[in-house]
Amino acid sequence: MSLETYAAFVLFVIVMTGTPGAGNLTMMGIGQTTGFRSAVPFLIGTTVGMVSLNTLVCFGLGGLFMASPNLALAMKVVGMSYILYLGWKLLSMTLSARTVDRRFSFAEGVVLHPLNPKSWAMSVVGFSMLADPAVALWREVAVFVPTFLFFQVLFHSTWGLAGAVILRTLKSGGVLVAVNCVLVAVMVGATAYALFI
Numbered sequence: 740m741s742l743e744t745y746a747a748f749v750l751f752v753i754v755m756t757g758t759p760g761a762g763n764l765t766m767m768g769i770g771q772t773t774g775f776r777s778a779v780p781f782l783i784g785t786t787v788g789m790v791s792l793n794t795l796v797c798f799g800l801g802g803l804f805m806a807s808p809n810l811a812l813a814m815k816v817v818g819m820s821y822i823l824y825l826g827w828k829l830l831s832m833t834l835s836a837r838t839v840d841r842r843f844s845f846a847e848g849v850v851l852h853p854l855n856p857k858s859w860a861m862s863v864v865g866f867s868m869l870a871d872p873a874v875a876l877w878r879e880v881a882v883f884v885p886t887f888l889f890f891q892v893l894f895h896s897t898w899g900l901a902g903a904v905i906l907r908t909l910k911s912g913g914v915l916v917a918v919n920c921v922l923v924a925v926m927v928g929a930t931a932y933a934l935f936i
Contacts, residue, residue, distance in 0.1 A: 748868045749886060756890040758871040761822055761852055762858075763898040764926040767918050768829040769843055770902025771909075777842045778899045786892055792853050793887050796862040797880045798803020814856060821854040822930045826923040857930065862887070 757763075762785050769778040788812050803810065812814065845877070851860040909915055 742786055744869065745882070748865065749890075751861075752890045753866060754884055755865070756887070757894045759859055759925055759929065761825060761855050761926055761930060762891070762895050764922045765829065765843070765851070766895045766899035767902035767905075768832075768922045769901040771905040771915060771918055772829070772832045772902070773842065774835035774906060775896075775899050775903040778902075780845040782892070782895055782899065785851050785895060786846040786888065787845075788849040788852040789847075789858065789891050790884055790888055792858060793862050793884045794880065796859075796866050797876065797883060799820040814859070816852075817857045818854045820932060821850065822904050822927055825851070826927050829923050832874075832919075855930075869887055893911075 766778055766782065766785075769781060825847075828847075866879075866883055869883055871879070905918060906915070909918070
């Protein structure tokens with residue numbers, strides 16, 4: 740793989756993992772509601788889920804969804820349902836009493852990317868940028884998966900820390916609720932637009 744190809748791939752990964760999406764917005768919502776530390780199990784789960792998804796795409800699973808419209812539609816419906824669940828949980832975390840355990844779990848993080856159609860799309864497109872029949876598959880996997888891993892953890896953490904800064908800065912409960920409402924609206928709206936428009 741040439742340096743130019745890898746540089747283009749890295750730029751693609753930065754744009755895809757750094758911009759608002761379900762993972763980043765959920766991390767920000769958790770950070771601004773209960774602090775960054777409470778988001779760590781979810782962050783570790785999203786990392787495991789994305790590494791698994793990227794590895795499966797490298798070995799051809801992405802082609803299965805591209806070849807089957809019914810399977811792709813089912814994935815969209817399940818994925819949108821999960822995004823709605825995340826939005827509901829973020830809002831209920833914000834509105835619930837402080838005594839309620841509102842943390843997101845490792846398991847909820849693991850399934851985020853495998854159920855998120857945007858993650859599938861960026862993984863399939865990203866791998867197609869690197870795929871070269873002249874290069875051994877294991878070499879491509881050894882570049883593709885760690886690159887995505889690095890930037891996903893970097894940006895998910897950054898969004899979570901930004902949420903924690905909001906939590907420390909804004910003392911008004913009403914403003915924090917408004918921020919989470921905006922995060923949920925953007926997350927659900929962007930996902931619905933990408934899937935069905």
